[in-house]
Amino acid sequence: xxxxxxAVETRALTKRYGRVLAVNQLNLQVPRGALFGFIGxxxxxxxxxxxxxxxxxxxxxxxxxxxxxxxxxxxxxSHRLIGYMPDFFGVYDGMLVWEYxxxxxxxxxxxxxxxxxxxxxxxxxxxxxxxxDANVQALSRGMQQRLCxxxxxxxxxxxxxxxxxxxxxxxxxxxxxxELLKELAAMGKTIxxxxxxxxxxxxxxxxxxxxxxxxxVACGATAEIRRKLQASRLVRARFLAxxxxxxxxxxxxxxxxxxxxxxxNQTGTTLELEIAGGDEATAETLAQLIARGARIADFREAGxxxxxxxxxxxxxxxxx
Amino acid sequence: MKIPFSTAANPVLVKExxxxxxxxxxxxxxxxxxxxxxxxxxGLYRLxxxxxxxxNNPSMIGVAIGQTLFVGLIYLDLLIICTITPxxxxxxxxxxxxxxxxxxxxxxxxxxxxxxxxxxxxxxxxVALLILATVPFLSxxxxxxxxxxxxxxxxxxxxxxxxxxxxxxxxxxxxxLRRTGPAIAASYVVLTxxxxxxxxxxxxxxxxxxxxxxxxxxxxxxxxxxxxxxxTLADVAPAGFFSSSSVLMPLxxxxxGGATDSFSMANVRVRPLWQYTVGVYAVLGIALYLLSLPWxxxxxxxxxHARTWVxxxxxxxxxxxxxxxxxxxxxxxxxxxATMPARELLRNGTFAAPLETAWSAAIVAxxxxxxxxxxxxxxxxxxxxxxxxxxxxxxxxxxxxTLDATLPSETGVQVRVRVRIHKQDGTxxxxxxxxxxxxxxxxxxxxxxxxxNWVQGFYSAPGNGWEYCRNCESRxxxxxxxxxEWYTFESANLGDAFAVPLAPxxxxxxxxxxxxxxxxxxxxxxxxxxxxxxxxxxxxRLNLLATPTPSAGFxxxxx
Numbered sequence: 001x002x003x004x005x006x007a008v009e010t011r012a013l014t015k016r017y018g019r020v021l022a023v024n025q026l027n028l029q030v031p032r033g034a035l036f037g038f039i040g041x042x043x044x045x046x047x048x049x050x051x052x053x054x055x056x057x058x059x060x061x062x063x064x065x066x067x068x069x070x071x072x073x074x075x076x077x078s079h080r081l082i083g084y085m086p087d088f089f090g091v092y093d094g095m096l097v098w099e100y101x102x103x104x105x106x107x108x109x110x111x112x113x114x115x116x117x118x119x120x121x122x123x124x125x126x127x128x129x130x131x132x133d134a135n136v137q138a139l140s141r142g143m144q145q146r147l148c149x150x151x152x153x154x155x156x157x158x159x160x161x162x163x164x165x166x167x168x169x170x171x172x173x174x175x176x177x178x179e180l181l182k183e184l185a186a187m188g189k190t191i192x193x194x195x196x197x198x199x200x201x202x203x204x205x206x207x208x209x210x211x212x213x214x215x216x217v218a219c220g221a222t223a224e225i226r227r228k229l230q231a232s233r234l235v236r237a238r239f240l241a242x243x244x245x246x247x248x249x250x251x252x253x254x255x256x257x258x259x260x261x262x263x264x265n266q267t268g269t270t271l272e273l274e275i276a277g278g279d280e281a282t283a284e285t286l287a288q289l290i291a292r293g294a295r296i297a298d299f300r301e302a303g304x305x306x307x308x309x310x311x312x313x314x315x316x317x318x319x320x
Numbered sequence: 321m322k323i324p325f326s327t328a329a330n331p332v333l334v335k336e337x338x339x340x341x342x343x344x345x346x347x348x349x350x351x352x353x354x355x356x357x358x359x360x361x362x363g364l365y366r367l368x369x370x371x372x373x374x375x376n377n378p379s380m381i382g383v384a385i386g387q388t389l390f391v392g393l394i395y396l397d398l399l400i401i402c403t404i405t406p407x408x409x410x411x412x413x414x415x416x417x418x419x420x421x422x423x424x425x426x427x428x429x430x431x432x433x434x435x436x437x438x439x440x441x442x443x444x445x446x447v448a449l450l451i452l453a454t455v456p457f458l459s460x461x462x463x464x465x466x467x468x469x470x471x472x473x474x475x476x477x478x479x480x481x482x483x484x485x486x487x488x489x490x491x492x493x494x495x496x497l498r499r500t501g502p503a504i505a506a507s508y509v510v511l512t513x514x515x516x517x518x519x520x521x522x523x524x525x526x527x528x529x530x531x532x533x534x535x536x537x538x539x540x541x542x543x544x545x546x547x548x549x550x551x552t553l554a555d556v557a558p559a560g561f562f563s564s565s566s567v568l569m570p571l572x573x574x575x576x577g578g579a580t581d582s583f584s585m586a587n588v589r590v591r592p593l594w595q596y597t598v599g600v601y602a603v604l605g606i607a608l609y610l611l612s613l614p615w616x617x618x619x620x621x622x623x624x625h626a627r628t629w630v631x632x633x634x635x636x637x638x639x640x641x642x643x644x645x646x647x648x649x650x651x652x653x654x655x656x657x658a659t660m661p662a663r664e665l666l667r668n669g670t671f672a673a674p675l676e677t678a679w680s681a682a683i684v685a686x687x688x689x690x691x692x693x694x695x696x697x698x699x700x701x702x703x704x705x706x707x708x709x710x711x712x713x714x715x716x717x718x719x720x721x722t723l724d725a726t727l728p729s730e731t732g733v734q735v736r737v738r739v740r741i742h743k744q745d746g747t748x749x750x751x752x753x754x755x756x757x758x759x760x761x762x763x764x765x766x767x768x769x770x771x772x773n774w775v776q777g778f779y780s781a782p783g784n785g786w787e788y789c790r791n792c793e794s795r796x797x798x799x800x801x802x803x804x805e806w807y808t809f810e811s812a813n814l815g816d817a818f819a820v821p822l823a824p825x826x827x828x829x830x831x832x833x834x835x836x837x838x839x840x841x842x843x844x845x846x847x848x849x850x851x852x853x854x855x856x857x858x859x860x861r862l863n864l865l866a867t868p869t870p871s872a873g874f875x876x877x878x879x
Contacts, residue, residue: 056426089420
């Protein structure tokens with residue numbers, strides 16, 4: 001079966017809330033062992049999708065396959081395969097850290113002996129060993145976040161669904177969380193992590209899916225998407241000339257119609273040009289421009305390529 | 321589907337118990353309850369002692385104190401349960417939603433039933449702890465006497481049952497509404513309906529039907545159910561504090577929906593209310609539990625929902641099978657009643673043979689101013705007897721036949737007769753409704769060998785004073801016939817005409833009495849039929865708002 005190859009797969013997954021289409025015909029494919037970044041702006045349908053993947057929400061139509069089986073066919077079996085960490089979560093009153101993990105271990109039906117060792121191991125993993133007997137409510141936001149991640153690991157699932165695990169964390173806690181995810185990925189788990197901040201995920205994810213208004217706009221390995229980007233690179237150049245002159249230079253080197261970038265407090269004209277090809281082509285274009293007498297004060301790549309792709313894909317109206 | 325029970329402790333129960341019993345709150349509350357119970361116990365003790373002092377019966381001091389303590393504490397327990405139980409569970413599921421912890425639990429393979437049972441168990445354990453706290457004080461009542469162990473077990477069992485149902489009501493709304501505030505409000509609204517709404521319904525039915533409704537109408541009311549379990553205290557000490565002559569006993573009796581026969585002024589013993597309550601609460605509890613389950617499933621299963629409704633419907637049908645008119649043996653009896661041939665018990669009911677062969681006629685009361693004439697006549701092909709009487713107001717002429725027929729158990733009896741009234745003086749069947757121109761009486765013994773009279777009156781004059789015989793045990797509506805015309809009467813099953821249906825075992829005699837100053841009455845084709853089985857009488861049992869058929873009532877003559 002083809003779906004065996006994917007840890008998580010959705011087929012034409014659709015969720016409708018009355019008239020609002022939260023998720024529209026989503027075909028998501030997460031390979032086994034991948035650290036998959038699920039990226040999209042707030043309200044794009046990330047949480048809705050993750051809840052459907054975790055078997056917490058009925059799909060209006062479409063299918064969810066996890067590790068080769070349909071989630072809605074055997075919910076409880078699916079729950080054993082998945083560790084889920086929601087974006088917002090609460091903690092129980094008057095509960096100790098070890099009791100919190102113990103409770104979820106009991107929910108998964110773990111025997112007492114394994115619960116004991118598992119609680120210690122997990123607290124070690126998420127670096128909360130010294131908080132073992134602390135009240136859950138007394139933990140900082142970052143610690144609670146880590147504890148919640150630990151709760152998703154009590155049954156040693158193959159697949160982790162993490163909804164904005166780094167939201168609300170300070171930079172240091174963010175880095176810790178990132179390291180933790182890398183560690184888990186190294187353990188061979190498939191991790192699907194969502195975020196509305198691309199930078200957080202771009203460098204550590206092996207694959208990404210970008211969602212906008214409930215629809216998947218791009219999905220694939222990060223390197224592949226990078227390559228796609230390098231096939232056509234966006235460069236910002238400041239010419240010491242008026243707009244007409246600057247555009248002539250650009251047209252002369254065959255870079256199509258550039259976009260004017262209005263810049264205050266700068267002399268000359270700043271244009272954004274799209275260059276087909278990778279680093280070689282970029283260097284060649286610059287050399288040609290100079291050879292044609294273009295006076296260039298500044299020439300640089302316009303931002304992070306993934307970030308650009310993200311902006312380009314998710315906010316088309318701002319470009320228009 | 322896997323059965324949610326396992327040898328391992330329920331995770332939710334463990335979690336809830338850890339949370340609830342942690343900190344000072346639980347201990348402070350328990351201490352407060354114990355102090356309150358102590359103070360109230362002392363108050364009840366003084367009250368009981370005081371009441372006996374005024375009654376000049378020193379031998380009853382212990383019983384009075386014991387029973388006062390017992391009834392007071394049990395009702396206090398019920399009050400505490402009604403006050404706190406819905407609040408205990410109304411936040412159970414909604415709290416998880418509000419604290420955003422529900423998804424965490426829902427994403428585990430934990431069965432919804434485990435969640436529900438865990439929450440239920442934790443709340444019930446807390447209530448049980450409170451009930452347990454009163455047991456030492458209740459044992460004090462036991463020490464004083466007037467209370468037997470079965471009373472204690474019955475009362476505590478009922479309290480626990482009520483607590484369980486209230487817990488499930490709270491859980492149901494907590495699951496359904498997902499917000500604690502509305503869930504608490506809805507739970508208390510339902511509780512109010514159970515306690516007060518049921519009584520309003522009872523009174524409305526009583527006012528419309530102008531008779532006392534059956535006690536099972538009050539089955540939803542926990543206070544009434546408890547009263548019905550406590551009225552048996554009068555049996556423990558018949559002359560005691562809670563005897564029917566005291567103030568509290570009739571209060572409990574009325575609360576329990578018990579009927580008092582206005583004829584004998586004795587309390588009519590029917591199936592105690594709490595037995596209905598146990599059944600109704602069990603069905604209610606199971607229904608609420610089953611209805612809550614699908615709402616706990618993160619991904620809804622409407623198929624499960626449909627199955628739930630089928631089960632609930634079946635349970636609702638089971639109730640009349642257990643208690644009511646649809647009991648299997650009742651249905652079987654009804655089938656036999658409808659199909660088996662009847663057996664005639666009377667001799668010479670057609671008056672074909674001379675009257676003297678089976679019948680006797682006599683003037684039994686009053687003074688007849690002219691000789692009573694009992695004539696055997698023939699009209700077309702029908703033989704009949706004509707009784708002409710004239711006398712003082714309470715004169716009575718009787719024509720009777722002694723039967724002394726013993727019937728097998730579960731045999732119904734029906735009376736058939738043709739009557740014709742020619743003359744009737746006066747416009748009423750006597751002050752008590754027992755002086756109709758023609759009164760038909762069947763004297764029989766029930767299974768306990770107690771004699772009863774079934775009485776049916778016939779009259780012809782308009783403007784009759786009483787629609788039924790007020791001082792008769794059976795309350796058959798009198799029948800008005802057109803003067804000078806034959807009227808064919810066929811009775812229902814004789815035993816069903818009594819406040820508590822009776823089963824005739826020996827039919828002693830059939831009598832028709834001609835009463836009043838002047839009367840001329842014809843009687844023909846009379847028969848007493850014994851039939852195997854018993855009719856269902858669904859209409860009588862279920863049609864609460866039917867035209868008033870007089871029966872033994874707590875409100876004599878209606879409202």
